[in-house]
Amino acid sequence: MAQSLRCTGCVPPGFVVIEATDAGLAVQITVRSTAAFSPCPVCGGHSFRVHSQYQRLLLDLPLAGRNVHLHLQARRFHCDVPTCRRRIFAERFDPDVLKPWAQRTARLDDVVHHLGLALGGRPAGQLARHLMVPITKDTPLRTMRRHGRPAFLPPSAIGIDDWAWRRNQRYGTLICDLDRHRTIALLPNREPASAEEWLLDQPQIAIVARDRSGAYAQAASNALPHAVRVADRWHLMENASHAFLDAVHKPMRQIRAAIGAATVDPALLTAAERIQYEGYLRREETNGAILALAKEGVAIKEIVRRTVNRHGIRTPYRG
Ligand SMILES: [Zn+2]
Numbered sequence: 001m002a003q004s005l006r007c008t009g010c011v012p013p014g015f016v017v018i019e020a021t022d023a024g025l026a027v028q029i030t031v032r033s034t035a036a037f038s039p040c041p042v043c044g045g046h047s048f049r050v051h052s053q054y055q056r057l058l059l060d061l062p063l064a065g066r067n068v069h070l071h072l073q074a075r076r077f078h079c080d081v082p083t084c085r086r087r088i089f090a091e092r093f094d095p096d097v098l099k100p101w102a103q104r105t106a107r108l109d110d111v112v113h114h115l116g117l118a119l120g121g122r123p124a125g126q127l128a129r130h131l132m133v134p135i136t137k138d139t140p141l142r143t144m145r146r147h148g149r150p151a152f153l154p155p156s157a158i159g160i161d162d163w164a165w166r167r168n169q170r171y172g173t174l175i176c177d178l179d180r181h182r183t184i185a186l187l188p189n190r191e192p193a194s195a196e197e198w199l200l201d202q203p204q205i206a207i208v209a210r211d212r213s214g215a216y217a218q219a220a221s222n223a224l225p226h227a228v229r230v231a232d233r234w235h236l237m238e239n240a241s242h243a244f245l246d247a248v249h250k251p252m253r254q255i256r257a258a259i260g261a262a263t264v265d266p267a268l269l270t271a272a273e274r275i276q277y278e279g280y281l282r283r284e285e286t287n288g289a290i291l292a293l294a295k296e297g298v299a300i301k302e303i304v305r306r307t308v309n310r311h312g313i314r315t316p317y318r319g
Contacts, residue, residue, distance in 0.1 A: 010063060011070065012097045012105050018073070026067040029060075038077050038091045041100070042201075043084035047077040051088050058098070060105045062132035070105070072098075085200070108133065113147050116140030153177070155184060157207035159232050160216050162190040173216075178209060192219040199223035211235045 007017045007029070015031040037046045058070040075091045090100070097106055104112070112135060115124040124140035155177040163174045163186075173187035173195050187194045196219040199205065208220040209232035220229050231239075248255060266274050286307060293303045 012060065012107060014094055014097055015070075015072070023069075026069050027063055028069045028071060030071040030073065032073040033075075033091065033093060038075070038089075040077070040079040040081065040084060040086055040089055041092055042086040042089070043079065043081045045079060045081040045084065047079055047089075049078040049080060051076040051078050054090075058103060058105055059108055059134065061108050061111065065132060067132055067134055109143060112140055112143045116144040152184070153180070154202060154204050155179065156204060157209070158184075158202075158205055159209040160195060160220070161211055161232070178207070190215065192216065195219040196223045209233075212239065 019030040021028045037048045056072040060068040121141040125137040157178040159176040162171045171190045175185040177184045192215045200223045210216045
């Protein structure tokens with residue numbers, strides 16, 4: 001038996017139509033969720049206690065050749081679970097219907113994704129506009145990237161360190177999943193507050209490997225007081241290397257004499273060590289020249305005149 005088409009049958013499942021108005025080229029449909037509760041995004045507990053309401057504007061599949069604008073009356077809920085750190089949260093919906101922060105329903109997003117896969121970025125954007133799907137030319141590419149991105153798996157052991165946008169000027173924070181050997185987050189700065197905010201959303205983390213500086217240590221101890229904090233292998237090696245060089249730097253002359261090495265073979269050095277070694281040789285040569293001139297009784301001003309070039313760089317005196 002034929003049934004008449006109900007307006008609620010046109011909107012995504014789980015929503016009920018409050019009002020539908022004809023706005024010329026678009027249809028505006030005001031909807032709300034049929035659910036009496038919403039799960040807390042942090043603890044997963046169901047909350048029935050509504051805090052307030054707000055409106056989300058969404059695009060949905062076109063209807064009879066016209067754009068569909070959904071005005072969703074969403075709610076904020078209290079989380080009453082005593083152990084949960086989130087007190088108020090925005091209403092969550094079935095992710096197959098509407099994802100958090102999405103501006104399009106999942107079914108429209110799926111259409112954009114498949115258009116992008118079939119036609120590529122810009123042709124898909126052009127065809128979408130003919131199909132009454134108002135998106136920009138970059139939307140199909142962004143949608144494909146988002147769909148192609150592997151799902152975020154909550155890490156249990158992470159490494160955290162800074163990385164340079166521009167060396168000595170601007171730094172961000174890099175977070176790696178140590179079990180999966182994968183970078184999982186890039187934060188725009190290296191402020192402890194930013195790292196702490198990210199860590200707060202990952203209470204399952206049991207191990208934090210970090211550098212020896214206090215900033216990330218403080219962030220990790222505030223956000224994850226139960227987690228084990230360890231120095232990572234790279235920083236341990238770097239610290240050991242610094243300690244070793246400090247220990248051998250001062251008695252280097254005696255060490256060379258003891259092992260009978262009067263000269264260093266540059267072929268055995270790394271590029272950075274070779275530059276350092278060449279600088280050392282230049283300094284030794286200049287010092288020798290200065291001492292020889294001083295022994296001859298040349299005045300200090302004259303020694304400076306002979307050994308410093310016009311750029312203020314001390315150069316070996318060659319007589
Ligand atoms: Zn909660």
